[in-house]
Amino acid sequence: MTFIAKNRLTRRSELYRLEPYMSEHGLMMVGGRLHREWAATHDGPILLPRDHPVTTGTLIVRETHAVHAEHSGREHTFSLLRQNFGIPKCRGLLDKISKACTVCRRNNWVSMHQREALLPADRTCPGKPAFAFTG
Numbered sequence: 427m428t429f430i431a432k433n434r435l436t437r438r439s440e441l442y443r444l445e446p447y448m449s450e451h452g453l454m455m456v457g458g459r460l461h462r463e464w465a466a467t468h469d470g471p472i473l474l475p476r477d478h479p480v481t482t483g484t485l486i487v488r489e490t491h492a493v494h495a496e497h498s499g500r501e502h503t504f505s506l507l508r509q510n511f512g513i514p515k516c517r518g519l520l521d522k523i524s525k526a527c528t529v530c531r532r533n534n535w536v537s538m539h540q541r542e543a544l545l546p547a548d549r550t551c552p553g554k555p556a557f558a559f560t561g
Protein backbone atom coordinates (compact mmCIF):
# COMPACT_ATOMS: atom_id res chain seq x y z
CA MET A 427 0.00 0.00 0.00
CA THR A 428 1.54 3.25 -1.02
CA PHE A 429 1.41 6.53 0.83
CA ILE A 430 0.30 8.18 -2.36
CA ALA A 431 -2.74 5.94 -2.54
CA LYS A 432 -3.68 7.00 0.97
CA ASN A 433 -3.23 10.67 -0.01
CA ARG A 434 -0.70 11.23 2.73
CA LEU A 435 1.92 12.69 0.42
CA THR A 436 1.39 15.88 -1.45
CA ARG A 437 2.94 16.64 -4.80
CA ARG A 438 5.25 19.15 -3.13
CA SER A 439 6.84 16.49 -0.98
CA GLU A 440 10.32 15.43 -2.02
CA LEU A 441 9.24 11.82 -1.51
CA TYR A 442 6.36 12.07 -3.93
CA ARG A 443 8.36 11.04 -7.00
CA LEU A 444 9.87 8.05 -5.17
CA GLU A 445 6.41 6.55 -4.56
CA PRO A 446 7.32 5.17 -1.13
CA TYR A 447 5.61 2.23 0.50
CA MET A 448 6.01 0.45 3.82
CA SER A 449 7.49 -3.03 3.60
CA GLU A 450 6.51 -6.01 5.70
CA HIS A 451 9.56 -5.39 7.89
CA GLY A 452 8.57 -1.83 8.66
CA LEU A 453 11.08 -0.20 6.32
CA MET A 454 10.09 2.59 4.03
CA MET A 455 10.98 1.45 0.53
CA VAL A 456 11.21 3.16 -2.82
CA GLY A 457 8.30 2.24 -5.03
CA GLY A 458 7.91 2.70 -8.73
CA ARG A 459 7.45 0.40 -11.66
CA LEU A 460 9.43 -2.41 -10.08
CA HIS A 461 7.54 -2.21 -6.80
CA ARG A 462 5.71 -5.49 -7.33
CA GLU A 463 8.92 -7.30 -8.24
CA TRP A 464 10.78 -5.92 -5.24
CA ALA A 465 7.94 -6.73 -2.86
CA ALA A 466 7.89 -10.34 -4.02
CA THR A 467 11.63 -10.82 -3.53
CA HIS A 468 11.87 -8.68 -0.37
CA ASP A 469 14.41 -6.61 -2.17
CA GLY A 470 14.58 -3.03 -3.32
CA PRO A 471 15.98 0.31 -2.33
CA ILE A 472 15.37 1.45 1.24
CA LEU A 473 14.27 5.04 1.60
CA LEU A 474 16.60 7.00 3.88
CA PRO A 475 16.43 10.58 5.12
CA ARG A 476 19.05 12.84 3.62
CA ASP A 477 20.15 14.63 6.78
CA HIS A 478 20.31 11.69 9.18
CA PRO A 479 23.79 10.84 10.59
CA VAL A 480 23.50 7.24 9.42
CA THR A 481 22.96 8.43 5.87
CA THR A 482 25.60 11.14 5.76
CA GLY A 483 28.02 9.60 8.19
CA THR A 484 30.62 7.01 7.45
CA LEU A 485 28.14 4.21 7.25
CA ILE A 486 26.40 4.60 3.94
CA VAL A 487 27.15 7.53 1.65
CA ARG A 488 30.76 8.13 2.61
CA GLU A 489 31.55 4.42 2.51
CA THR A 490 29.95 4.11 -0.92
CA HIS A 491 31.88 7.16 -2.08
CA ALA A 492 35.23 6.06 -0.69
CA VAL A 493 35.18 2.26 -0.78
CA HIS A 494 32.75 1.13 -3.47
CA ALA A 495 33.05 4.02 -5.93
CA GLU A 496 36.70 4.67 -5.01
CA HIS A 497 36.33 8.46 -5.14
CA SER A 498 35.00 8.43 -8.66
CA GLY A 499 32.47 10.92 -9.94
CA ARG A 500 29.16 11.90 -8.49
CA GLU A 501 27.02 9.96 -10.94
CA HIS A 502 28.89 6.70 -10.42
CA THR A 503 28.49 6.98 -6.66
CA PHE A 504 24.85 7.92 -7.15
CA SER A 505 24.19 4.86 -9.30
CA LEU A 506 25.81 2.59 -6.70
CA LEU A 507 23.73 4.15 -3.94
CA ARG A 508 20.49 3.80 -5.87
CA GLN A 509 20.91 0.06 -6.09
CA ASN A 510 20.21 -0.26 -2.37
CA PHE A 511 19.04 3.11 -1.07
CA GLY A 512 16.74 5.92 -2.06
CA ILE A 513 17.91 9.25 -0.67
CA PRO A 514 16.02 12.39 -1.65
CA LYS A 515 18.21 15.09 -3.25
CA CYS A 516 21.19 12.79 -3.08
CA ARG A 517 23.27 14.56 -5.73
CA GLY A 518 23.62 17.66 -3.57
CA LEU A 519 24.68 15.48 -0.67
CA LEU A 520 27.28 13.77 -2.86
CA ASP A 521 28.65 17.13 -3.99
CA LYS A 522 29.00 18.20 -0.38
CA ILE A 523 30.80 14.99 0.56
CA SER A 524 33.08 15.18 -2.46
CA LYS A 525 34.06 18.75 -1.60
CA ALA A 526 34.94 17.73 1.94
CA CYS A 527 36.86 14.60 0.86
CA THR A 528 40.62 15.18 0.93
CA VAL A 529 41.34 12.47 -1.65
CA CYS A 530 38.89 13.99 -4.13
CA ARG A 531 40.25 17.46 -3.49
CA ARG A 532 43.77 16.24 -4.14
CA ASN A 533 42.78 14.32 -7.29
CA ASN A 534 40.67 17.13 -8.75
CA TRP A 535 43.14 19.84 -7.88
CA VAL A 536 43.48 22.56 -10.49
CA SER A 537 46.75 24.42 -10.50
CA MET A 538 46.78 28.17 -10.30
CA HIS A 539 48.10 30.06 -13.27
CA GLN A 540 50.52 32.85 -12.53
CA ARG A 541 49.82 36.04 -14.36
CA GLU A 542 52.79 36.97 -16.49
CA ALA A 543 54.34 40.40 -16.33
CA LEU A 544 54.25 42.85 -19.23
CA LEU A 545 56.93 42.44 -21.85
CA PRO A 546 59.77 44.95 -21.78
CA ALA A 547 59.65 47.82 -24.29
CA ASP A 548 62.59 46.60 -26.37
CA ARG A 549 60.72 43.38 -27.10
CA THR A 550 57.50 45.05 -28.17
CA CYS A 551 58.79 48.00 -30.24
CA PRO A 552 60.00 47.26 -33.71
CA GLY A 553 63.77 47.47 -33.90
CA LYS A 554 66.20 48.32 -36.65
CA PRO A 555 65.82 46.38 -39.88
CA ALA A 556 67.96 43.36 -40.48
CA PHE A 557 71.58 43.99 -41.51
CA ALA A 558 71.44 47.60 -40.24
CA PHE A 559 74.64 47.02 -38.30
CA THR A 560 77.19 45.07 -40.32
CA GLY A 561 80.93 44.99 -40.41
Ligand SMILES: [Zn+2]
Nearest residue numbers: 497527529530
Ligand atom coordinates in the same frame (compact mmCIF):
# COMPACT_ATOMS: atom_id res chain seq x y z
ZN1 LIG B 1 36.52 11.23 -2.31
